[in-house]
Amino acid sequence: MANILLVEDDTTFATILENFLKKKGFEVVVKYSVKSGIEALKHHTFHLILLDYRLGDGIGLDIVEALRAEDKTIPSIIMTSFNDVRTAVKAIRQGVFDYITKPVNPDELLMVVNEALQGKSAERERPALRNQPSGAANAEEGDFVEGTSAAARKLHDYIALVAPTDMSVLIRGESGTGKEYVARSIHRMSKRADKPFVSIDCGTLSKELASSELFGHVKGSFTGALNDKTGQFVEASGGTLFLDEIGNLSYDVQVKLLRALQEKVIQPVGANKTINVDVRVIAATNEDLLGSGKFREDLYHRINEFEIIVPALRDRRSDFQQFVDFFISKANAELGRQVSELSDEVMEIFGAYDWPGNLRELKNVIKRMVLLSTGSRAEVSALPEEMVFVLKNPDSATPKPSSDNPDLRLHSEAHERKLIMDVLQKAKYNKSKAAQMLNIDRKTLYNKMEKYGIE
Numbered sequence: 297m298a299n300i301l302l303v304e305d306d307t308t309f310a311t312i313l314e315n316f317l318k319k320k321g322f323e324v325v326v327k328y329s330v331k332s333g334i335e336a337l338k339h340h341t342f343h344l345i346l347l348d349y350r351l352g353d354g355i356g357l358d359i360v361e362a363l364r365a366e367d368k369t370i371p372s373i374i375m376t377s378f379n380d381v382r383t384a385v386k387a388i389r390q391g392v393f394d395y396i397t398k399p400v401n402p403d404e405l406l407m408v409v410n411e412a413l414q415g416k417s418a419e420r421e422r423p424a425l426r427n428q429p430s431g432a433a434n435a436e437e438g439d440f441v442e443g444t445s446a447a448a449r450k451l452h453d454y455i456a457l458v459a460p461t462d463m464s465v466l467i468r469g470e471s472g473t474g475k476e477y478v479a480r481s482i483h484r485m486s487k488r489a490d491k492p493f494v495s496i497d498c499g500t501l502s503k504e505l506a507s508s509e510l511f512g513h514v515k516g517s518f519t520g521a522l523n524d525k526t527g528q529f530v531e532a533s534g535g536t537l538f539l540d541e542i543g544n545l546s547y548d549v550q551v552k553l554l555r556a557l558q559e560k561v562i563q564p565v566g567a568n569k570t571i572n573v574d575v576r577v578i579a580a581t582n583e584d585l586l587g588s589g590k591f592r593e594d595l596y597h598r599i600n601e602f603e604i605i606v607p608a609l610r611d612r613r614s615d616f617q618q619f620v621d622f623f624i625s626k627a628n629a630e631l632g633r634q635v636s637e638l639s640d641e642v643m644e645i646f647g648a649y650d651w652p653g654n655l656r657e658l659k660n661v662i663k664r665m666v667l668l669s670t671g672s673r674a675e676v677s678a679l680p681e682e683m684v685f686v687l688k689n690p691d692s693a694t695p696k697p698s699s700d701n702p703d704l705r706l707h708s709e710a711h712e713r714k715l716i717m718d719v720l721q722k723a724k725y726n727k728s729k730a731a732q733m734l735n736i737d738r739k740t741l742y743n744k745m746e747k748y749g750i751e
């Protein structure tokens with residue numbers, strides 16, 4: 297019998313959820329604030345935490361953070377309003393298993409709860425260490441979409457170019473764009489392919505344990521170091537070490553990492569001997585490392601011998617349909633459904649939405665949609681309500697600048713897309729005329745149309 301901690305400050309909704317989960321056979325403890333949630337974790341053992349994103353005295357992630365500080369891992373699911381999707385995607389980076397959007401659909405909730413309890417969706421679960429032997433990575437070969445857009449072709453050209461070398465690679469891109477997939481592809485196409493690919497999420501490593509996780513430690517070197525520990529640099533020997541969210545490493549660890557890269561030696565915590573290592577490092581980030589002021593410039597140049605930028609989904613619209621088909625067939629197989637077509641309205645909404653959470657968000661929306669579609673055709677009722685609202689109220693599709701959502705580039709892109717569509721319509725889809733009206737050349741217009749997926 298699984299024990300669930302439910303933290304939700306809307307008492308009526310909390311009671312509905314509690315009753316629903318109890319009916320499904322779970323034990324549920326309900327708390328209404330961050331503080332009482334953290335307190336409950338001290339006194340009970342839970343298998344899963346279900347958290348509201350916004351709580352009276354903080355946010356649900358504060359509870360995940362408190363867990364992490366104690367180095368405990370309990371799968372957690374964040375319930376968020378649609379407007380907070382971007383934040384929810386970030387939450388996954390911080391070790392949250394998954395998110396679901398409100399209003400919560402009972403079938404979806406049950407699916408995500410069961411997946412979390414079974415630890416089933418390995419790549420949605422983000423433990424600090426996502427070690428995978430090469431064989432398993434190879435088994436997934438072909439289980440992805442390459443795409444045919446200009447951006448996809450460039451991406452795969454770069455992967456093919458850098459893979460056979462031993463250069464360190466910095467992969468940049470928004471959350472959920474497929475940076476880990478790029479890192480695995482580089483490894484698979486490299487001379488190190490038959491050696492381990494070790495993936496570490498630096499965003500979920502606690503400050504205290506990061507050094508020992510990467511470089512290992514000797515017994516007794518700090519409280520809690522009960523045995524010698526081999527670090528991931530040694531585990532990755534001969535292969536590739538993928539450091540995801542590298543911007544989260546503390547200054548001390550950055551110094552050690554620089555030494556490991558420059559001199560090819562590491563020193564486990566508390567050891568007086570060094571160990572030679574032969575590891576290719578691939579790092580990923582979705583922030584501006586140098587601009588953050590927290591990242592050493594010398595290390596930046598060392599990890600950035602070659603840079604790959606993974607395009608956002610909205611910048612590779614011509615690959616969109618391929619991703620949709622791929623995620624539908626995966627969800628069909630997983631959930632025993634037979635969805636083979638989407639209603640026009642669903643297609644329209646998919647096209648109008650800007651997918652801030654990129655491939656991860658698309659995959660999750662499709663999985664929910666397939667789950668809720670018992671026939672062969674997916675209707676708009678299987679989409680999150682707010683997504684539908686955006687289409688019916690086009691003005692709300694253009695994000696309003698606010699301190700909550702200050703992404704200026706997104707705002708200008710959304711405006712630009714809308715302007716181009718309006719002008720094209722006015723010019724009766726005569727592209728030369730539209731380009732003239734927009735005061736840009738035809739080639740620029742074609743590029744922008746491809747970027748925004750305007751046919």
Ligand SMILES: Nc1ncnc2c1ncn2[C@@H]1O[C@H](COP(=O)(O)OP(=O)(O)OP(=O)(O)O)[C@@H](O)[C@H]1O
Pocket residue numbers: 389419439440441442469470471472473474475476477478540582622655656659
């Ligand atoms: N080319 C692809 N084809 C199919 N699915 C993909 C592809 N690339 C990524 N995905 C899927 O998209 C999701 C996000 O991918 P991934 O974890 O690699 O993104 P990320 O950029 O590393 O995210 P984050 O910044 O949050 O670490 C995963 O579920 C992955 O399986």
